[in-house]
Amino acid sequence: MVVAAPSSQSCSISISSSSELGSLFAAFDADADGRISASELRECMRATLGAEAAVSAEEAEALVADADADGDGLLDAAEFARLVARLQQDAGEEDRHRGLRLAFGMYSETENNMEAGCITPASLRRMLARLGAHQDVDECRHMICRFDLDGDGVLSFDEFKIMMNAA
Structure with a gap:
């Protein structure tokens, strides 16, 4: 302990x-x-x-x-x-x-300052591709939609935590 x-x-x-x-x-x-x-x-x-x-x-x-x-x-x-x-x-x-903060950082958008600190469909697709799971942007958008509580089309850290706790 x-x-x-x-x-x-x-x-x-x-x-x-x-x-x-x-x-x-x-x-x-x-x-x-x-x-x-x-x-x-x-x-x-x-x-x-x-x-x-x-x-x-x-x-x-x-x-x-x-x-x-x-x-x-x-x-x-x-x-x-x-x-x-x-x-x-x-x-x-x-x-x-x-650990969740580190994982979120790996998935979050870093190239577009407007969406920094969020997981976008494009950033999710890139990370999944690096992990060997090839999804198109529409499939990633659908994955995000399930946990996008505020409907902005991206996952905030709080929404990401909910998604990870549901997994």
């Missing part, structure tokens, strides 16, 4: 078993009271993930509040495990978004 800091920079640590999660919990629980406070979470995230992934006191409090099922303002082992799982999921979604 990978834990990512909730920041714009990608930093992670690997957790491959529940015993490692238990060890991580113990490391974060600086006063060994069986619960992690927002300040302990903040300090250990900085120490574990590096200064570039440090969270503010407010962010640490928000993370604790979000995962704190019993409302005591502290994280027990189960609440900490849920927080780690959520951060892992967020990191996966961030990676998927980056």
Whole structure:
């Protein structure tokens, strides 16, 4: 399992078993009271993930509040495990978004400034041809039409994401 800091920079640590999660919990629980406070979470995230992934006191409090099922303002082992799982999921979604951005860039129009940042029937045809799938522009126009929500004849990044999630 990978834990990512909730920041714009990608930093992670690997957790491959529940015993490692238990060890991580113990490391974060600086006063060994069986619960992690927002300040302990903040300090250990900085120490574990590096200064570039440090969270503010407010962010640490928000993370604790979000995962704190019993409302005591502290994280027990189960609440900490849920927080780690959520951060892992967020990191996966961030990676998927980056991958979709890269793929979108490969398909999008770059030669015509008027349509830059969009997938046009012509740019889709060119990319499919590079991949060995030869479609004419009308076939590409039909493919785009299925996901062209605003009817402008091209796919924006948001429309591309919908198309990729439907696949």
